[in-house]
Every structure is written in structure tokens, then in C-alpha cells.
Amino acid sequence: MSSPQRPSCPADLRQLQQFIVVAEELNFRRAASRLCMTQPPLSTAIKRLEEAVGTPLFQRNRSAVSLTPAGVVLLREARYLLRQAEVSFAEARAASAGAREILRVKSIDSAMLNLLPEWLERFCSTEKGIRLSLTTGSSQDVISAVEGGSIDLGVCVPGGASYPHLRTFPFGRERFCLAVHASHRFAGRAQVRLPELAGEHIVTHYPHAASPGYHAAVSVALQQTGAHVHVHQSETHLLATLGLVRLEVGLALIPDSMRRIGMDGVVYVEVVSEQGDAVTYPIVLAVRQSGASDAAVRFCEFVQRRTAAAGRS
Template structure:
């Protein structure tokens, strides 16, 4: 049964006149009569009675009319849903993120996503960078916000979202807290709060390489923790020192101070996705992330 024949029947039933219905539909009257006959043949019932003076609904036609309208309305809703989903306005986005993204990027990007795509269902998953890479590869995530590995992972695409400096996180009563800048030599022998290398190899190596710089040494790990918020909390509790992305200073926490590093490295936050699993919702989120105005360091972002 063709949808357009149902639409033709609705027009005739509402006009109760073949000529007016044909004009409304923009087709010839003989063609309209033929389509109505084919619809009746397909249904096996007469929907209309007609003679030279009048057109009327049969009992079957009167019963069929409201259901016909529901069918056409449902089809129109399906079309709108498909088009909006293709535009990223509807559907589901599974978004992974590292804990440090909650300091600045997520609080500013998520309201924009919800404003521009109010019917988009967001599923948020806090995961380490390594966990996200695995999840992106097997299709568990649509999009990840993570510290990108170097070299890039084959089969995944990346877009830089933010670039910010590393800072020294120190207990507020620490002797180094009185300095404006801290270098590798100052950190030599200090107990460190650091995440395991398998949870984020690239950032872990960036931190340890800096600590081994001029006058420094490999950090002495006093306590391991996975999430940046936990690392900063342990620093505030006096467990040790750490190096963290600059955006972490935006989260107010008593007991910890942040100091610039001498010739400190920059750290990236990237959006990563698999082209084989790219969805309209993913493309919509990438569009919002491309317009994210500033990184934690106040530097313009790269799209």
C-alpha cells in the first residue's frame, strides 16, 4: 500500500469532491480517480461512493480516515526524526573524558551541546586516556576527550581542543610554595603523587621527562592515583607534589598552590574518534568543540 495513495484518499475525503481534491494535490482528476480505485482494490473494500452530483464516505471509508491521517502523520514524524538525527539534533552520543576535562572544557561545552541539540541524548563516561583509546577502537565510545598519544594511533582521528602548560601542584605549606617558578632541580627527591604509566603513557612520560631535566631526577612516587582531582586532593593533604595541567587551578581547593615551571612543557587535550564509527551526533559535538574559545592557559584553541 503506497503512502501517497493514502494521502490522495485523505484529500478526497476532506474535500468530498474529486476536482477540488485533484487541484489541491496538483494532479489530474483522472489520475486521482485511478489511484483511489487502486487503493480500494488493495484494501478489498470501497471507501467512497461517487456519482455525478456527490462524493460520500462509505462506513469503511469513515472508519479508515482517522487511521489514514495517523499513518501519514507518523510517516512525517519519521522523516523529521531521520533528518534531525542526520543533522546531529537527535540520537545518542557516548562521550568519554579524562577527569581533567571537568575543570574547564566540559562545564563550558556541555551547556552549548544541550542548548543547540536539546534532544541529543548524552552518555558521559569518565575514563583514562588509555581506556578511551581501547573503547574508541572497539566502538564503545563515539567521541573521546583525552590526552593524545604520540605517535598517533592508526585508525583514529584527532582534533586539538586545548593546549595548556603543566604547573607544579604543591601543598600550601611547602617550601617551594613561596617561589614564583619551579624547575626540575627543585623537584629532585620530592615525593610525587603520580598516575600509573599504563593509564596515560604520553602525559606520564611528559611529566617524568621534565623531572629528569637539568639538575633533576626521575620522580620518587610516594602515591599513585588515577584521576587529576584525586591527585590534587592528595597534594592538598600533604602526600606529595605533582605536575598537573593548568586548568586544574580553576577548581578551588584549600591546601594546594600552583606554580609555573621553568621552561615547562605544554600539554594537549584532544577530541578523538573512529571514522568507522562516526555518527551525526559525533559531528555535531565536534562542531561545538571547534568553537570552544579558550584553553586553560588563555590561549586560542586550534580546531
């Protein structure tokens, strides 16, 4: 005799909210207080949720409550589902107010300073009614967010790994510049060639785990010095890197768009290869391979059409 089949959607949003509060408090009395309800119906609701999922979510004894491995997973997924529900409700309200779609974008910091806003401005001038949600993070943050579905469109530096769940589109190239202390011998120069960095102390940002593609681009550039450089690893945020430059810990290879960030004691100098060529790295757009939002796909196609037209002119 076959066991009864569980419903495909065993919990409503209220049950998930109750579960999240209990998981955060790990105390049914405090959780019930937060939820403005008494403890017995809360315990009953959690028991029904466990029955619907088919496994215990909490380990209980007289002195403590803790999450089971299944509970840990459900807590992560429940938070995501509630965030998505909030976004869905916001989109529905926006549609009622006349806005057609929301485009959620996460970008690396450098692209947010000029490249991305310029393209979004052009796109939104032709696509009336698009609402934008913008956030920033490292390339790995961007990729994870696109794969996880919390954003529609990512802007990042491609890494060496393949991402089978993503489609990527070229979005231009960013060039490097050099951030130096105002008293450094390079500060008055219009241009510095990479071999001249030999022997210098270099401050880097975004380690390999946070942005493997950007880390590789910096490594390739430093290899072009042709000699040893002293590399100092900073925090993952560019502002920390610039702070170390101001403190004369070293020089920094940074995205050229970051020139827009002014910091006392720090000046920016163009950096080129030994042959005098710009030193650059690629930036891409990323969307999900399946289930990508229409607005995200249209934006990628818009960029590709405009870029191709500019190349033919």
C-alpha cells in the first residue's frame, strides 16, 4: 500500500514566518511573544510544518532547542522565499501604479561608477516603466546572487570557471590605473609603464576567492613588470586599499573608473604595458540560463545591438 503523497506546497507564508522566528530565538516562549501569540498554537503550527516536510526541524530537550540539519536548510530557503514574496508583492503594487517590471541588478563597484548607469539610462529611456533595484558586491557575490535567483542581472569580471546555469554577454573592458601617495615619485607623472613597478610594494584588493577573474587580471599585469614586486593583501573593499595607499603601505592597481573616488593624499596615474598599450580586463553581463527575467534579457540584447551598431559605424 503506497504512502499518501504530500502536497507540493506544504507550508504557507505564515508558517514559514513562524518557523523563522522560532529558529532565530531557539525558544518557543520568546518566539510566541515576538509573534504576538501564545505558545501552544505555535508549537502545534511547528509540529504541522514538520509533518508536512516529513522530518523534524528542531531538536528539543528540557534545557535547549536547536535546529536539525533539515531545519538549517529550511531556514535558509524560508528566508529566501519570504524575500521573494516581498519582491513579488512590491512588483504587483508597482504594476497597479503603472510600473511594468522591476529589474534587480547587482554589480561590481567599478562598473557602478560609470559603465552600468550609462547603459541603464539609455535602456530605461526606451523601456518606459522599468523600475530598478541596484546593489553591489564582488564578482563571486554577483554570480552567486544570479544563480540563486535573488537578482535578475549581474555585472562582474568573468573567472576561469564555467557557470553552466548562467549566460554571459560581453559588457566592455575596464582599464587599470595606478593609485599612489601624493609624495611618491610617480605622483607627478602622466603615465607609468608596468616594468617601472619592479621592486615596488603593491596593495591589492579582492582576493582570489572573492573575484577570481579580477585577481587573475591583476596577477597578469604584475607579471608584466618583468621583475619582483612586493604584494600586500588588503581588505576586500577598495576603500581599504586606498586607505593603505594614503598610509604609504604601497601602490595599488585599481579600475580606472575608481578615479572618481577622491581621497586626500592619493593621486591616480595612467598605467600602460611596456609597449605603451592600455592594461585592461573584461566585464560581462550575467543572467540565468533558464528562468531569466524578460527585462534582464532585453537589457542584454539592447547592449549587444547598440555595441554592434557602434562597431559598424
